[in-house]
Amino acid sequence: MATSAKTLNSPKTLSNKVWERHVVHAAPGEPDLLFVDLHLIHEVTSPQAFDGLRLAGRRVRRADLTLATADHNVPTKGIDQPVADPVSAKQLRTLARNCAEFAIPLYPMGDPGQGIVHIIGPEQGLSQPGMTIVCGDSHTSTHGALGALAFGIGTTEIEHVLATQTLPQVRPATMAITVEGELPPGVTAKDLILGIIARIGTSGGAGSVIEYRGQAVRSLSVEGRMTVCNMSIEAGARAGMVAPDDTTFAYLEGRPHAPSGPAWEQALDDWRSLVTDDDAAFDKEVVIDATTLAPHVSWGTNPSQVVSIDGMVPRPDNALDPPASESAHRALAYMGLTPGTPMREIPVDTVFVGSCTNSRIEDLRAAAAVLDGRRVAAGMRALVVPGSFRVKAQAEAEGLDRIFTAAGFEWREPGCSMCLGMNPDILSPGERCASTSNRNFEGRQGKGGRTHLVSPAVAAATAVAGHFASPADLEGVA
Amino acid sequence: MEPRRIVSGTALPLDRSDVDTDQIIPAVWLKRVERTGFGAGLFAAWRDDPSFVLNQPQHQGARVLVAGPNFGTGSSREHAVWALEDYGFEAIVSPCFADIFRSNCTKVGLIPVEVDEDASARLLAAVTADPTLVVTIDVAARTLSAPAAGIEAAFPLDDFTRHRLLEGLDDVDLTLRHADAITTFETQRPEWLPVTSPPG
Numbered sequence: 001m002a003t004s005a006k007t008l009n010s011p012k013t014l015s016n017k018v019w020e021r022h023v024v025h026a027a028p029g030e031p032d033l034l035f036v037d038l039h040l041i042h043e044v045t046s047p048q049a050f051d052g053l054r055l056a057g058r059r060v061r062r063a064d065l066t067l068a069t070a071d072h073n074v075p076t077k078g079i080d081q082p083v084a085d086p087v088s089a090k091q092l093r094t095l096a097r098n099c100a101e102f103a104i105p106l107y108p109m110g111d112p113g114q115g116i117v118h119i120i121g122p123e124q125g126l127s128q129p130g131m132t133i134v135c136g137d138s139h140t141s142t143h144g145a146l147g148a149l150a151f152g153i154g155t156t157e158i159e160h161v162l163a164t165q166t167l168p169q170v171r172p173a174t175m176a177i178t179v180e181g182e183l184p185p186g187v188t189a190k191d192l193i194l195g196i197i198a199r200i201g202t203s204g205g206a207g208s209v210i211e212y213r214g215q216a217v218r219s220l221s222v223e224g225r226m227t228v229c230n231m232s233i234e235a236g237a238r239a240g241m242v243a244p245d246d247t248t249f250a251y252l253e254g255r256p257h258a259p260s261g262p263a264w265e266q267a268l269d270d271w272r273s274l275v276t277d278d279d280a281a282f283d284k285e286v287v288i289d290a291t292t293l294a295p296h297v298s299w300g301t302n303p304s305q306v307v308s309i310d311g312m313v314p315r316p317d318n319a320l321d322p323p324a325s326e327s328a329h330r331a332l333a334y335m336g337l338t339p340g341t342p343m344r345e346i347p348v349d350t351v352f353v354g355s356c357t358n359s360r361i362e363d364l365r366a367a368a369a370v371l372d373g374r375r376v377a378a379g380m381r382a383l384v385v386p387g388s389f390r391v392k393a394q395a396e397a398e399g400l401d402r403i404f405t406a407a408g409f410e411w412r413e414p415g416c417s418m419c420l421g422m423n424p425d426i427l428s429p430g431e432r433c434a435s436t437s438n439r440n441f442e443g444r445q446g447k448g449g450r451t452h453l454v455s456p457a458v459a460a461a462t463a464v465a466g467h468f469a470s471p472a473d474l475e476g477v478a
Numbered sequence: 479m480e481p482r483r484i485v486s487g488t489a490l491p492l493d494r495s496d497v498d499t500d501q502i503i504p505a506v507w508l509k510r511v512e513r514t515g516f517g518a519g520l521f522a523a524w525r526d527d528p529s530f531v532l533n534q535p536q537h538q539g540a541r542v543l544v545a546g547p548n549f550g551t552g553s554s555r556e557h558a559v560w561a562l563e564d565y566g567f568e569a570i571v572s573p574c575f576a577d578i579f580r581s582n583c584t585k586v587g588l589i590p591v592e593v594d595e596d597a598s599a600r601l602l603a604a605v606t607a608d609p610t611l612v613v614t615i616d617v618a619a620r621t622l623s624a625p626a627a628g629i630e631a632a633f634p635l636d637d638f639t640r641h642r643l644l645e646g647l648d649d650v651d652l653t654l655r656h657a658d659a660i661t662t663f664e665t666q667r668p669e670w671l672p673v674t675s676p677p678g
């Protein structure tokens with residue numbers, strides 16, 4: 001390793017520590033060659049990478065560090081039937097064929113291990129502190145919640161990792177986002193990350209690995225930290241991380257792939273060193289006061305276009321620079337919104353609880369707690385899509401499925417579903433959706449569909465009220 | 479990858495910021511298992527509008543796309559780069575690219591030309607006013623020029639990527655020069671690290 005004595009002794013950030021542990025080769029003027037500890041793949045971005053391998057006559061170097069699942073395309077009902085869309089079916093078959101040919105473990109549709117790729121890595125204990133994790137999917141940043149350096153890659157890079165188990169990478173800049181104080185009651189991890197993106201913008205984290213720090217982040221569960229790290233990409237960052245702590249270790253202990261016995265103790269010793277040193281400097285620092293945050297709702301077509309649920313659709317000409325104002329005008333036209341409308345007065349057609357941002361068991365519990373004993377508003381389409389079969393089974397064991405269905409939600413099979421509308425779960429043109437996913441881009445959930453990003457609690461309250469609402473608004477409403 | 483040295487041709491102005499990967503190539507197009515044919519899906523939703531710039535006859539055959547800031551934001555889908563390339567673009571100009579998109583571009587050989595806001599605004603205005611304006615991108619010199627409009631700008635490209643583009647080198651071949659170092663590294667990894675085969 002080309003690490004000089006100076007860098008060995010100087011204080012380091014968490015991301016640089018993890019980076020330096022994985023450098024296989026370094027040379028001036030070249031990117032570092034990084035070893036990849038875990039490579040996750042799914043059906044959409046991998047077929048062309050396997051074709052490339054075959055063309056070049058190459059093998060998969062470490063099938064034992066590679067895991068595949070089907071998630072983006074899978075239908076979320078009737079999964080005992082053949083997949084109706086022939087093109088989706090072909091992509092799923094191609095994944096199965098490629099995994100069989102190259103001996104890669106696969107959780108196919110309907111398998112008890114199947115789920116959204118970023119849900120299953122952590123829940124199986126495969127995503128651990130200090131690891132490098134890559135996947136052909138930008139929300140790979142999710143795994144950083146456990147103290148891993150995890151980032152999304154393109155298909156050519158997937159092929160490179162399959163062939164070599166390494167990636168040439170230029171070291172990213174470091175950025176600290178410190179959230180001081182405690183989140184007010186009713187303000188969730190989702191509201192925190194939406195608030196951060198509203199503050200720093202969609203390219204605020206460009207070229208950087210963000211380390212989330214501070215009291216409010218420490219107080220989050222590991223699942224909450226995943227929600228935060230997940231949307232690092234929406235802030236333009238390469239990755240997001242939270243230093244591992246006792247909360248992380250308690251989450252990992254006993255999971256199927258977590259170390260056990262003496263190996264657990266060795267791992268713990270090592271993981272405790274994965275913190276940013278006191279004197280380490282970040283390239284960029286942002287401090288946020290948690291006590292100023294509220295439940296958030298996005299109003300536009302990028303994830304920085306967000307207001308508090310107590311707010312209103314903004315007037316784009318106020319206090320915005322010309323390009324932001326131009327893009328706000330376009331967004332308002334697409335979203336069919338009038339400036340000055342209170343968010344609580346905007347009627348909603350559909351509620352989607354799901355996606356790798358918010359489909360873990362705690363998210364479903366939060367939504368179910370709001371829905372317990374209540375009904376969705378007349379005409380509301382509401383669906384909940386657990387992130388994995390394990391999440392689904394856990395929720396059913398807790399009776400959450402019955403709360404959802406009694407409230408008028410559809411209880412579906414796991415997958416990405418309406419997060420990106422590659423399967424049959426899509427919005428119609430003009431349909432307005434309160435969604436716990438991460439992207440409110442034009443047409444993301446279906447051509448012409450209008451997406452508002454919210455937390456699971458706000459999604460559930462909105463389903464009941466028929467317009468944007470927070471759980472507190474429902475007091476006394478059955 | 480074929481070597482990429484000079485891109486020279488007319489340009490198409492896309493005066494929008496935050497053009498995300500879902501706009502560049504919508505998800506319905508991602509079901510293909512091939513690497514070709516994505517040009518037909520480029521900006522699919524926007525192309526329904528006859529006045530959209532891609533539909534305007536004066537910009538047909540453009541090799542350079544000139545866009546607003548934060549181009550390529552969103553997903554890691556390399557399909558976005560394949561779509562732009564398949565359509566006929568060889569270089570994209572923007573004041574700022576999303577990281578993964580930029581990286582995907584250089585892997586495929588589409589040149590990400592990041593120029594400052596001023597140069598980008600002047601170029602947008604110039605190609606809008608004169609669709610026949612010839613824009614030249616020189617990878618070796620790391621410059622963009624449109625002499626007829628008096629525009630000359632430098633863009634960043636690290637030495638390694640520049641070398642790779644100029645020579646058309648394959649990353650895997652470059653990495654396999656270090657195969658021994660990878661093997662050595664593998665023997666030194668802590669034993670507790672997980673493998674993906676089902677625990678049993």
Ligand code: SF4
Binds near residue numbers: 116117139
């Ligand atoms: S849930 Fe959505 S954001 Fe997450 S991996 Fe699936 S499509 Fe991507």
